[in-house]
Amino acid sequence: MRSRIQPVIAVGLLLSTAITCVWAVPASARVEAEPTARARAAIEPIMPDEPSDPDLGPAAETGTYMCAADLNNSGDAADEGETAYCSMTTNGQHLCPLQEVACTLDAAGQYSCPVGSQFACVTKVSGGPPSCSPNQCANLETNPIVTEPPIQDPGSEPDGPIDAEGNCLGNVEIFSGRGMRCRPPGIATTLSNCCKDKGKIVKDGMGSKIGSIGTKIAVAKGVFQGMSAAFAAFRAGATAGEAASAGAHALVVGLDPTSIAISLAINFMIEFLFSGCDQEDMETGMLRGSGMCHEIGSYCTASFLGICLQKARGHCCFNTKLGRIIQEQGRPQLTAFNGNLWGTAKHPMCRGFTPEEFQALDFSKIDLSEYYADIEARAQTDIQIDMKDRVDAYLNAVQK
Numbered sequence: 001m002r003s004r005i006q007p008v009i010a011v012g013l014l015l016s017t018a019i020t021c022v023w024a025v026p027a028s029a030r031v032e033a034e035p036t037a038r039a040r041a042a043i044e045p046i047m048p049d050e051p052s053d054p055d056l057g058p059a060a061e062t063g064t065y066m067c068a069a070d071l072n073n074s075g076d077a078a079d080e081g082e083t084a085y086c087s088m089t090t091n092g093q094h095l096c097p098l099q100e101v102a103c104t105l106d107a108a109g110q111y112s113c114p115v116g117s118q119f120a121c122v123t124k125v126s127g128g129p130p131s132c133s134p135n136q137c138a139n140l141e142t143n144p145i146v147t148e149p150p151i152q153d154p155g156s157e158p159d160g161p162i163d164a165e166g167n168c169l170g171n172v173e174i175f176s177g178r179g180m181r182c183r184p185p186g187i188a189t190t191l192s193n194c195c196k197d198k199g200k201i202v203k204d205g206m207g208s209k210i211g212s213i214g215t216k217i218a219v220a221k222g223v224f225q226g227m228s229a230a231f232a233a234f235r236a237g238a239t240a241g242e243a244a245s246a247g248a249h250a251l252v253v254g255l256d257p258t259s260i261a262i263s264l265a266i267n268f269m270i271e272f273l274f275s276g277c278d279q280e281d282m283e284t285g286m287l288r289g290s291g292m293c294h295e296i297g298s299y300c301t302a303s304f305l306g307i308c309l310q311k312a313r314g315h316c317c318f319n320t321k322l323g324r325i326i327q328e329q330g331r332p333q334l335t336a337f338n339g340n341l342w343g344t345a346k347h348p349m350c351r352g353f354t355p356e357e358f359q360a361l362d363f364s365k366i367d368l369s370e371y372y373a374d375i376e377a378r379a380q381t382d383i384q385i386d387m388k389d390r391v392d393a394y395l396n397a398v399q400k
Contacts, residue, residue: 084097148312172354180293200291294342295314
C-alpha cells in the first residue's frame with residue numbers, strides 16, 4: 001500500500017508550476033461574461049451543389065427556406081439527414097422533405113394529410129401528387145440559424161502584482177484552469193466529431209517549464225498554426241502529403257519538442273485539416289485527449305426555430321492531469337464549491353484553489369491511482385528520451 005504522504009509528495013513536485021498570481025479580485029465577485037449580440041452571429045447552411053441534391057432535396061427558388069427535425073429522438077437535429085432545404089409549391093408555399101408523405105384522396109375528391117389534418121396538402125412545382133410534412137419551413141433571411149460563440153475563457157492570467165522579491169501581492173490560485181468547449185457532430189462541424197479522442201498529444205511535463213495552462217494552450221495553438229499552414233498549402237494546389245509536410249514544418253519550428261508528442265500532433269493536424277472544427281475545438285480536443293480536462297455537460301450552440309442543430313461540450317481544462325484529478329476530488333470537500341462545483345457547461349467555473357482551500361484538502365481521501373498508473377505505464381526508454389529532451393533544451397537555452 002502507498003502511504004498517505006505519497007499524494008502530498010506528488011502534489012509538491014508540481015506546485016511550482018501550479019501556482020498562479022492574479023489580481024486581487026475575490027472569486028465570489030467574478031462574473032461570467034454573456035456573449036454579445038454581435039457574437040451571436042447567424043451562419044448560412046451548406047448549400048447543395050445541385051438543386052436536386054438527393055440528401056437535401058431541391059432548393060427553393062430563393063434558396064433560403066429550410067427545415068429541421070429530430071428524427072431519432074436524440075434531443076437535437078444535429079445528425080445527418082435531419083436538416084433539409086424546402087421545395088417550392090404551386091401555391092407559393094414551401095414543403096419540407098423531412099417525413100414528407102403523400103396525401104390521401106377521399107370519396108369526395110378531397111386530399112387530406114395522413115399525419116394530421118393541421119398539415120396542408122400541397123403540390124410541388126417540380127410535379128407529383130399532393131403531399132404534406134409535419135415539419136415547418138422558414139426563410140433563413142428572417143429566421144437565421146443562431147449560433148453561440150466559443151467560450152474563449154482566458155483563465156486566470158498570471159498578471160498579478162509582485163514585489164521586488166517575486167512574492168505575489170494579489171490572489172494566489174493553485175491548479176487554476178480554463179473554460180473550453182468542443183463540438184460533437186452537427187451542422188456547424190460538417191458532421192465531424194471535434195471532441196474525438198486523438199491520444200495523449202500534450203505532455204504532462206511534471207516539474208518542467210511547460211507548467212501553466214496558458215503555455216499548454218500555446219502548445220495547442222502551435223498545432224493549430226501548423227494546421228493553418230497545411231490548409232494554405234492545400235488550397236494553393238499542394239497534395240495532401242505535401243500539405244501535411246508544410247504543416248509539420250510549421251509545427252516543429254514553433255514548438256518545444258519536450259512539450260508535445262510530435263507524431264500524434266501531425267496525425268491530429270491532418271485529420272482536422274479536412275474537418276469543420278475550429279481553433280477552440282482543436283485546443284480542447286488536444287487537452288481533453290491528454291487527460292487534462294473535466295467535462296461539465298453539453299449545451300446547444302446553434303439552433304433554428306428553437307431546434308438545436310449543433311451541441312457543444314463544456315470543459316474545465318487544467319495544466320496537468322494531476323491538477324484535473326485534484327480539482328475533481330478536492331472541490332466536493334470544500335464548502336465554497338457546494339451547490340456549484342463547476343458552473344454550467346456554457347459558462348464553466350474553472351478557478352484554482354486559494355491557499356486556504358488547498359490547505360484544507362484531505363489528501364488521504366484523494367485517489368491518485370489514475371495518475372500513478374500513468375507514470376508506471378511509461379517505459380524506461382520513454383523516460384530516458386524525455387530526460388534527454390529536457391537536457392538538450394536546457395543546453396540550447398544557456399548556449400544562446
